[in-house]
Amino acid sequence: MIIWTGWGILVPVFMALGAGGGGLLTEELFGVGTGGNGALVGALLAAVAIFLLGRKLNKPEQGYHPRTGEPVVYRNRHTFFFVPMQYWSAIIPVIGLIVTVVTMIKGTA
Structure with missing residues (x-):
């Protein structure tokens, strides 16, 4: 089950488009086996x-x-798995490095 609020669902969409597109483009330009980079x-x-x-x-x-006219700060919530969108920018590179290292280890074994 995927849990998100607001536009948080864009996190996996951007991730899939970025990683998938980068991998396919690299494979097409530089040959087989370069898609991981x-x-x-x-x-x-x-x-x-x-x-x-x-x-x-x-x-x-x-x-x-609206009733009292007092100043109020409205906070927007756009999260993916309860993590605000902007914090996923620190999680995604870690996931990418782990996947790259595991792929390199499997390739040499």
């Missing part, structure tokens, strides 16, 4: 995009209470 670069680019979008979407906004 391209997927890592694509994942890092996706992490940058997720950070920028998450920071923009989760920015608190100043507003006013």
Whole structure:
């Protein structure tokens, strides 16, 4: 089960497009066996995009209470698995490095 709020569902979409697109592009340009490096670069680019979008979407906004007119800060919540979008930009490179290292180890064994 996937849990998200707001536009948090864009985290796996960006990740799949970045890593998948980078891997396929690298395989096409440089040959078989190079897709892992391209997927890592694509994942890092996706992490940058997720950070920028998450920071923009989760920015608190100043507003006013409709009845009292008092100033209120409205906080937006765009999360994926209860983690705000912009914090996934730190998690994704770690996942990408782990996958790359495991792939390299399997390739040499």
